[in-house]
Amino acid sequence: MGKRMVVVGGVAGGASAAAKAKRENPDLEVVVYEKSGWVSYGACGLPYVLSGEIPRLERLVARTPEEFRKGGVEVHTRHEVVDVDPELRTLTVFDHGEGRTFQDRYDYLVLATGAKPTLPPIPGTEQAGVYTLRSMEDGEALLRALEGAKRAAILGAGYIGLEVAEAFRKRGLEVTLLELKDRPLPHWDEEVGNLLKEELERHGVEVWTGVKVEALRGQGRVEAVETSEGVVSADLVLVATGIRPNTLLAQAMGVALGPTGAIATDEEMRTNLEGVYAAGDVAESFHRVLGRPYWLPLGDVANKHGRTAGAVIAGKKARFHGVVGTAIFKAFGLAVATTGLSLEAALKEGFRAKKAFIQSRDGAHYYPGSQPLWVELVYEEGTGRLLGGAVVAKGHGALRIDALAALLHQGGTVEDLLALDLAYAPPYSPVWDPLLIAAQQVR
Numbered sequence: 524m525g526k527r528m529v530v531v532g533g534v535a536g537g538a539s540a541a542a543k544a545k546r547e548n549p550d551l552e553v554v555v556y557e558k559s560g561w562v563s564y565g566a567c568g569l570p571y572v573l574s575g576e577i578p579r580l581e582r583l584v585a586r587t588p589e590e591f592r593k594g595g596v597e598v599h600t601r602h603e604v605v606d607v608d609p610e611l612r613t614l615t616v617f618d619h620g621e622g623r624t625f626q627d628r629y630d631y632l633v634l635a636t637g638a639k640p641t642l643p644p645i646p647g648t649e650q651a652g653v654y655t656l657r658s659m660e661d662g663e664a665l666l667r668a669l670e671g672a673k674r675a676a677i678l679g680a681g682y683i684g685l686e687v688a689e690a691f692r693k694r695g696l697e698v699t700l701l702e703l704k705d706r707p708l709p710h711w712d713e714e715v716g717n718l719l720k721e722e723l724e725r726h727g728v729e730v731w732t733g734v735k736v737e738a739l740r741g742q743g744r745v746e747a748v749e750t751s752e753g754v755v756s757a758d759l760v761l762v763a764t765g766i767r768p769n770t771l772l773a774q775a776m777g778v779a780l781g782p783t784g785a786i787a788t789d790e791e792m793r794t795n796l797e798g799v800y801a802a803g804d805v806a807e808s809f810h811r812v813l814g815r816p817y818w819l820p821l822g823d824v825a826n827k828h829g830r831t832a833g834a835v836i837a838g839k840k841a842r843f844h845g846v847v848g849t850a851i852f853k854a855f856g857l858a859v860a861t862t863g864l865s866l867e868a869a870l871k872e873g874f875r876a877k878k879a880f881i882q883s884r885d886g887a888h889y890y891p892g893s894q895p896l897w898v899e900l901v902y903e904e905g906t907g908r909l910l911g912g913a914v915v916a917k918g919h920g921a922l923r924i925d926a927l928a929a930l931l932h933q934g935g936t937v938e939d940l941l942a943l944d945l946a947y948a949p950p951y952s953p954v955w956d957p958l959l960i961a962a963q964q965v966r
């Protein structure tokens with residue numbers, strides 16, 4: 524009989540691990556338990572379903588339970604793993620559909636329990652009309668709420684707040700974005716935040732920064748947000764103030780967490796317990812610029828974690844090579860991409876860091892329709908080592924970030940960047956690529 528692999532959580536990390544393991548070793552019994560009603564979907568697409576650009580949530584599904592079954596992977600939705608005994612390698616599962624508990628066993632266990640939104644400790648968040656956005660169920664609830672809603676307040680101008688502000692505007696809502704720090708996307712440097720603020724305001728989003736949200740007011744249904752700067756009336760409130768890893772089960776069974784509070788793993792996604800692996804937002808990654816564990820809860824990372832765990836369990840050679848912290852998102856007409864460390868973060872880390880910031884275009888100046896594009900480079904003084912960077916683009920071109928990410932991955936310098944043979948034709952770039960123009964500023 525083949526060995527039994529049980530996966531807890533069936534979204535990006537879990538679904539990737541299950542599919543890869545079964546593909547690589549068809550003799551493995553692979554079982555996925557997922558607490559919610561959905562598996563194997565791209566949560567990253569949720570803002571575009573809310574905006575109406577994608578007509579149905581189902582479009583986000585990569586593989587249905589039926590498709591998994593055809594591939595030999597057993598998938599149980601509405602099944603929550605409530606306890607694991609790592610000594611006996613048994614688990615207790617609660618079937619929410621049938622309302623019953625049963626036992627199962629594993630040879631290999633993958634913890635892919637993801638992350639959860641954090642709520643600020645303010646009164647009123649339990650009221651009707653207050654939402655978070657993480658899962659398909661959250662998407663369903665928000666889609667219903669959008670019918671008839673007129674005024675939305677969004678707490679947090681991070682990734683979700685910024686993407687959903689656009690979606691809500693596309694649905695015709697008045698939107699106020701309330702950010703605790705002094706700019707949108709505060710984990711990056713101020714030039715990028717300023718460009719974002721301008722773009723949001725140009726599209727009718729009211730942006731309040733440096734604002735402390737004190738309470739959500741209402742009589743069981745939210746009516747307004749009380750803040751240090753005044754009251755914002757709202758019939759829909761989205762709380763997008765960050766997430767934390769969902770480590771409850773891991774901790775209860777004795778899986779060690781790392782310094783970030785997510786599960787510590789090695790390059791093969793093994794935890795401290797024999798036969799137990801972790802993948803996705805519940806797990807840490809190794810940060811190649813910082814040289815230490817780092818929590819980067821992103822979809823592409825979750826897929827890579829899962830694929831690595833699945834391959835290793837199937838007996839193949841695989842390793843996860845770490846992250847440099849690359850991300851990209853869209854806010855109306857702006858594409859914002861970042862990688863590595865911002866100047867602020869680099870200085871906080873003790874690097875003798877400096878930055879160059881330039882404005883260029885995504886095509887030759889004479890080419891019709893070429894659009895503005897901005898590049899920030901963060902580097903170490905003296906060595907010229909690249910530490911991070913950002914590309915903000917009005918048109919195409921923000922994926923230039925990938926050249927920086929590749930250099931960061933290899934520990935490259937500004938000199939290495941200047942030496943790159945980058946692509947050029949008038950519709951796509953000025954003759955000096957904006958990355959090279961930024962690098963020249965460093966000299």
Ligand code: FAD
Nearest residue numbers: 532534535536558566567603604637638803804820821822
């Ligand atoms: P999750 O998606 O959190 O899934 C974990 C699953 O485990 C959940 O379904 C949960 O029900 C289940 N579970 C938990 N505990 C148990 C248990 N005890 N028993 C059974 N099941 C359990 N990333 C990007 O890289 N790019 C993007 O553009 C992007 N956009 C995003 C937009 C939005 C709106 C959101 C919410 C996220 C976005 N992300 C993006 C992040 C990306 O979606 C996540 O990194 C990814 O979903 C993580 O997958 P995961 O499987 O680790 O965790």
Ligand code: NAD
Nearest residue numbers: 643679680681682683684701702703763764765820851852
């Ligand atoms: P986030 O960490 O990106 O942003 C949270 C924001 O809320 C921050 O700007 C923070 O300063 C602010 N904040 C915190 N407490 C606050 C308070 N009390 N009042 C007002 N503002 C407050 O988190 P998120 O936007 O919730 O997104 C969650 C995760 O989803 C991200 O970490 C990311 O992993 C993922 N995501 C990624 C993408 C992408 O890559 N394109 C898109 C959406 C979501």
